[in-house]
Amino acid sequence: xxxxxxxxxxxxxxxxxxxxxxxxxxxxxxxxxxxxxxxxxxxxxxxxxxxxxxxxxxxxxxxxxxxxxxxxxxxxxxxxxxxxxxxxxxxxxxxxxxxxxxxxxxxxxxxxxxxxxxxxxxxxxxxxxxxxxxxxxxxxxxxxxxxxxxxxxxxxxxxxxxxxxxxxxxxxxxxxxxxxxxxxxxxxxxxxxxxxxxxxxxxxxxxxxxxxxxxxxxxxxxxxxxxxxxxxxxxxxxxxxxxxxxxxxxxxxxxxxxxxxxxxxxxxxxxxxxxxxxxxxxxxxxxxxxxxxxxxxxxxxxxxxxxxxxxxxxxxxxxxxxxxxxxxxxxxxx
Amino acid sequence: xxxxxxxxxxxxxxxxxxxxxxxxxxxxxxxxxxxxxxxxxxxxxxxxxxxxxxxxxxxxxxxxxxxxxxxxxxxxxxxxxxxxxxxxxxxxxxxxxxxxxxxxxxxxxxxxxxxxxxxxxxxxxxxxxxxxxxxxxxxxxxxxxxxxxxxxxxxxxxxxxxxxxxxxxxxxxxxxxxxxxxxxxxxxxxxxxxxxxxxxxxxxxxxxxxxxxxxxxxxxxxxxxxxxxxxxxxxxxxxxxxxxxxxxxxxxxxxxxxxxxxxxxxxxxxxxxxxxxxxxxxxxxxxxxxxxxxxxxxxxxxxxxxxxxxxxxxxxxxxxxxxxxxxxxxxxxxxxxxxxxxxxxxxxxxxxxxxxxxxxxxxxxxxxxxxxxxxxxxxxxxxxxxxxxxxxxxxxxxxxxxxxxxxxxxxxxxxxxxxxxxxxxxxxxxxxxxxxxxxxxxxx
Numbered sequence: 001x002x003x004x005x006x007x008x009x010x011x012x013x014x015x016x017x018x019x020x021x022x023x024x025x026x027x028x029x030x031x032x033x034x035x036x037x038x039x040x041x042x043x044x045x046x047x048x049x050x051x052x053x054x055x056x057x058x059x060x061x062x063x064x065x066x067x068x069x070x071x072x073x074x075x076x077x078x079x080x081x082x083x084x085x086x087x088x089x090x091x092x093x094x095x096x097x098x099x100x101x102x103x104x105x106x107x108x109x110x111x112x113x114x115x116x117x118x119x120x121x122x123x124x125x126x127x128x129x130x131x132x133x134x135x136x137x138x139x140x141x142x143x144x145x146x147x148x149x150x151x152x153x154x155x156x157x158x159x160x161x162x163x164x165x166x167x168x169x170x171x172x173x174x175x176x177x178x179x180x181x182x183x184x185x186x187x188x189x190x191x192x193x194x195x196x197x198x199x200x201x202x203x204x205x206x207x208x209x210x211x212x213x214x215x216x217x218x219x220x221x222x223x224x225x226x227x228x229x230x231x232x233x234x235x236x237x238x239x240x241x242x243x244x245x246x247x248x249x250x251x252x253x254x255x256x257x258x259x260x261x262x263x264x265x266x267x268x269x270x271x272x273x274x275x276x277x278x279x280x281x282x283x284x285x286x287x288x289x290x291x292x293x294x295x296x297x298x299x300x301x302x303x304x305x306x307x308x309x310x311x312x313x314x315x316x317x318x319x320x321x322x323x324x325x326x327x328x329x330x331x332x333x334x
Numbered sequence: 335x336x337x338x339x340x341x342x343x344x345x346x347x348x349x350x351x352x353x354x355x356x357x358x359x360x361x362x363x364x365x366x367x368x369x370x371x372x373x374x375x376x377x378x379x380x381x382x383x384x385x386x387x388x389x390x391x392x393x394x395x396x397x398x399x400x401x402x403x404x405x406x407x408x409x410x411x412x413x414x415x416x417x418x419x420x421x422x423x424x425x426x427x428x429x430x431x432x433x434x435x436x437x438x439x440x441x442x443x444x445x446x447x448x449x450x451x452x453x454x455x456x457x458x459x460x461x462x463x464x465x466x467x468x469x470x471x472x473x474x475x476x477x478x479x480x481x482x483x484x485x486x487x488x489x490x491x492x493x494x495x496x497x498x499x500x501x502x503x504x505x506x507x508x509x510x511x512x513x514x515x516x517x518x519x520x521x522x523x524x525x526x527x528x529x530x531x532x533x534x535x536x537x538x539x540x541x542x543x544x545x546x547x548x549x550x551x552x553x554x555x556x557x558x559x560x561x562x563x564x565x566x567x568x569x570x571x572x573x574x575x576x577x578x579x580x581x582x583x584x585x586x587x588x589x590x591x592x593x594x595x596x597x598x599x600x601x602x603x604x605x606x607x608x609x610x611x612x613x614x615x616x617x618x619x620x621x622x623x624x625x626x627x628x629x630x631x632x633x634x635x636x637x638x639x640x641x642x643x644x645x646x647x648x649x650x651x652x653x654x655x656x657x658x659x660x661x662x663x664x665x666x667x668x669x670x671x672x673x674x675x676x677x678x679x680x681x682x683x684x685x686x687x688x689x690x691x692x693x694x695x696x697x698x699x700x701x702x703x704x705x706x707x708x709x710x711x712x713x714x715x716x717x718x719x720x721x722x723x724x725x726x727x728x729x730x731x732x733x734x735x736x737x738x739x740x741x742x743x744x745x746x747x748x749x750x751x752x753x754x755x756x757x758x759x760x761x762x763x764x765x766x767x768x769x770x771x772x773x774x775x776x777x778x
Contacts, residue, residue, distance in 0.1 A: 011417035029417040052384070055414060071386065094387055097410070113389070134391050135407060153393050153406050175393050175406055193409070193445070194396045217446045263446075307417075323417070 006041050006328070008034060012307045012321025016059030016066070018080055021312035024319050025066045025080070026327045027057040033068050035080055038317065041329055045083045050074060056098050061313075062105030063121075069096030075110045077123060087123030091115065097136055104145035107161070111136040116150055118161060129159060129166075140179040140188075151176030151190050156200070158188070170209070172198050178220045182228035187244060189231055191219030197233055197242075199249065210250055212242065216263075223267040225274060230290065232276050234264035239278050241290050259286045259296045268309040268318075275332070277318055279306025285320050287332070300330055338453040339416070340424055342529060343438050345479040346460035347431035347469060351489035355460055355521035355528075356428060364525055367422040369415055371408065373430040384422055386411055390430060392437050395444060402444060402737055403437040409445050416451045424529065425452065432475050435459075435482040436715065439735045442534075456531035459483035459513075460521065463494045463502060470505065477683040480506055481715045481760045483513040484533035492519045497672075501650060504554070504672040511685035512718055512758050536731045536742050551595075552602035553581070553646040557667030558591060559658070562640045566660045568615075569632040570624070573654035577625045578647060579606065582617040582635065585642035591669070598646040609633060617643050630654065642668075683715075686766045688773045691754045693724040695778040702772050703739065711737030713764070719757035722747070724778035 010028035017024050023044070024036040030053045032046035050070020057068045064080040075089040075096055093113030100109045107126060108119045114132040116139065119125055133154035140149045147160045147167075153175040158168035170188065176198065178191035190198040195218055199210040212233075221234030231242045231249070239257040242249040260280035268277045275297065276288040285300040304324035311318050318330045346352040360368060369384040393406035408427065415425070427438060435457050442454040459479045466488075469476035480486065486506060491499055503515055516527050570578075581601045586593040597619065606623045609615060611631030615622055616638070624633060637643065647656070650672065658665045699721070707714065717734035732741030747753050759769060 010421075013417060029414070030421060052386075053414075053418060095411075134393075135389065135410065137410065153391065173394070174396065193393070193406070 006036065006043075007325045008321065008327055010325050011323045012325060012327060013054060014057035014068075015308040015310040015319050015321045015327070016057065017310055017312045017317075017319065018059055018064055018066070019062060019313075021314055021316065023080065024310070024327070024329070025057060025059050026319075026321060027054050027068060028325055029053055029055075033057060033066070033078075035066075035083075036327060036329075038329060045080070047078055047083055048076075048085070050076075055096050058099050058101045058108070060101045060105045061103060065101075067099045067101065067108050069099040069110060069112075071095050073112060075099050075108070077108065087119075089117070089119055089123060092117060092128070092130070098139045100139055100141060102141045102145040102148075103143055106145060109139050109141065109148055111139050111150065114152075116148070116159075118148070127159075127161060129157075131165075132157065134175075137175065137177045138179045138190075140181045142181055143183050143185050149179050149181060149188055151179040156188060156190050156198075158202075168200075168202065168204050170198075170200050170204060172209075174198075177218060178222050180222035180224055180231065182224045182231070182244075183226060184228040186228065187224075187231075189222055189224075189233075191222050191233065191235065193218045195219060195235055197222070197231075197235075212240075212249060212254075215240070221264055221267040221278075223269050223276065225269045225276070226271060230269075232267045232269065232278075234267055234278070237261065237263055237280070239264060239267070239276070239286075239288060241276070255290050255295075257286075257288055257290065257295045259288075259299070260284060262305075265306050266309040266320075268311055270311050270315045271313050273315050275315075277309050277311070277320075279309050279320055281305040283322070285309065285318070285330070287318075298332075300328075302326070302328060338451060339422075340455040340530060340532075341442065341452050342424070342426050342455045342531075343435060343457045344426055344428045344460070345431075345433065345435050345457065345482070346487075347462065347466070347476065347479075349465065350431070350460040350462040351487070351518075351521045352428065352431075352460045355458075355487065355489070356426065358521055359426065359525065359528060362525055364529065366424045366529070368424045368426055369422045371411060371425065371427045373428055373433070386415070388427075390433060402440050404441040404444050405437050408438065408441050409448060412452060413447060416447075434475060434478050436478070436736055439482065440738060443735060443738045443740070453532075454534045455529070456484040456533040457482045458485045458487065458528055460487045460489050461506075463488050463490045463499060463517075466502065477509065477762075478715065480509050480513075481683045481762075483510060484531060485527060486510070486513045486515050487518050487521065487523065488515060489518045489521050491517045497652070500672040501652075509683045509685065510716075510760050511687055512716065512760060534733065536733060536740065536744065551599060551673040553579070553598060553648050554650045554673050555647045556591075556595065556598070556671050556673065557645045557647075557651075557658075558669040559643050559645065559665060559667050560641075561637045561643050561665070563637050564660065565614075566635040566637065566658065566665065567632055568635055569657040569659070570626060570630040571655040572626065572628060572630045573649060575649060577608075577623050578649050578654065579621050579623045580615075580648065581619075581621055581646040582615065583619065583644050583646075584617050584639070585644070591644060594644040595646075598644070602646070602648070626654075682762050683760070684764055685758055685760045686764045686769050687756070687758045688770060689754065689756050690722075690773065690777055691752070692777050693722045693726075693753065694755060694776050696723045696726070696730070698776040698778075699723075702776055706772075707734070707737045707739065710761070714759055714761040716760040717758070719755070720744070721755040721757070722753040 008026040008028040009031040014027035035045040052071035069075040077087040091112030092115035098111040118127040138151040155172040156170040157166040175193035176190040195215040197212040216236030219235035241255040262282035266279040304322040308321040391407040721730040728743040731744040
């Protein structure tokens, strides 16, 4: 069991493991972002809070660096070792919606209002795209780090870092609030405010887009497994997993796993293994093995509504944050 | 336990006093920690730590079979703010003067997360007593803001006469009979009028504003006079209409003005008795229609017994510069009142209040509502009702915003209480006759 009492001070809005999986960034909605040591389960460093609240954070997959964004319109890149601010970036609008390091660690994307900016490791502005129909709700890096997707009301745009404009325009009349790019880069899935998943195969040919519906509520929880075969989704109390192999997901029935008694708030597949973790407003984290006969492998109580999940890159630990600020580091026994 | 955070929506044109009001709320000692979501042209200019600027992004959202508009920015911002729920306990959303309040209100009924975390408390609209006239006729936004209001502040009352205020209030009433009208100077009013009003809370719905039942009067003005026996002159200048109906009644034996008013309502739809300038009129139970000449006209009102008399005029007397005199001496009414009368102003926005004292068939009512909202949902801004349903011991209360509506069983009818139904529609181009006849058809 985890040691009691590790708390970020407020609703955990972001969690991420630093390279090496020894330390964890936890971002509360208000108050100081903090670095947590895995072994001692204690806070080893706190960073300066953003004025009016923190909205997003990202951890570099390659360096001991973290980025945080807030309602002050600023994004800060920190040295996680020293706690020093390396760069303070201007997102372009008063509210930073998203920040995300690229999978290769070379760039940081920030989204504020309709403005998407790409920064290099030295805090230099590499590119800006601002011709979006509405505020950017979600961003997702292309797995190779050379491109990025944004979702907003009106659809999805995919950009290559080297290009001026988008190379894929995936229009859709509703509001995309979550985006997940399959690890093999062949699929983009967008979760919508209208309780559907919009699904595009790349390169996109008009008329081939799919949508999955029947969800109870809007879909903010999307996760791909490492093989790009299974797409897990929330949008209610049931975990729905689509198999996109073969001709799927078109015309297929998804795997549906019940277990949560309230809405699912987070989904995360392991990086190397096949287990899927789901967190719910019911204060439970469930570990699913969708290929096994008994699909819910284990249930871990969290105490308050689960807000964030993060697997260590080697899957040896799962961190979860909750709406009461609690941060739990859980180590699977298998 | 209701831990939902209340949300007040503040609407009104630029310069109406909306910002003054907001500042007043924020600086009052109410013990609440208020988060303000300000529109992008906001001008609060006060040191308040929880001001978030929003850009009023209207999203069309497909919610099952109903397509409606919501404020996407609010879903995002409030979704974020609610993660700090212990840090504030009230939300005020200020909209631009040009905003339609519909999408804001709908946001709190369509999005699950918003529904769970927040409760729309009330829509508060501020109008400028003087300048609102410039917008009443042709600004759809202004009309919508008035139509949507639960609380309507007529601000800057010190800048206009009482008579003009009465006229404005009557005009607003004709558009929205369900709102509470508060007259203010420099937006000064008791906070209880503004916050925690719980206008959308079905469980709190005890009675509809009594005013909504005021039937649409066929006259715009009534004056009560104390007159001695003798001849009086009623003189009119040319006005907006070549003729005008009036009813003059002696004080009824019982019931006072109210009884006279009810009688006048009936008389106004009785046979017309035409009178040309110079005619002699007497207080009697009939509708007299004054046929003006191009110059207007003067009429004699002959009073045979001293006493109290009530004069009801189809139009406002000031529209014809009415002069009530005796031997050149002006006679002032002891009491005068303007009435809402939507027809003469041809307001496309109006309220229709319906009542019935026999129980309703719920299926029929549901079928009618579904059809109505499907076909007319865009035009129906607000809907409220307390219904007596056949076979149900509890009151059935409901309310709606455009096509969205919710209803539930309320408390049981009390033994001493008269079971009756009331319903009000506020909307554009409402057909009272049609609504009334469909309503009657739903009676069990």
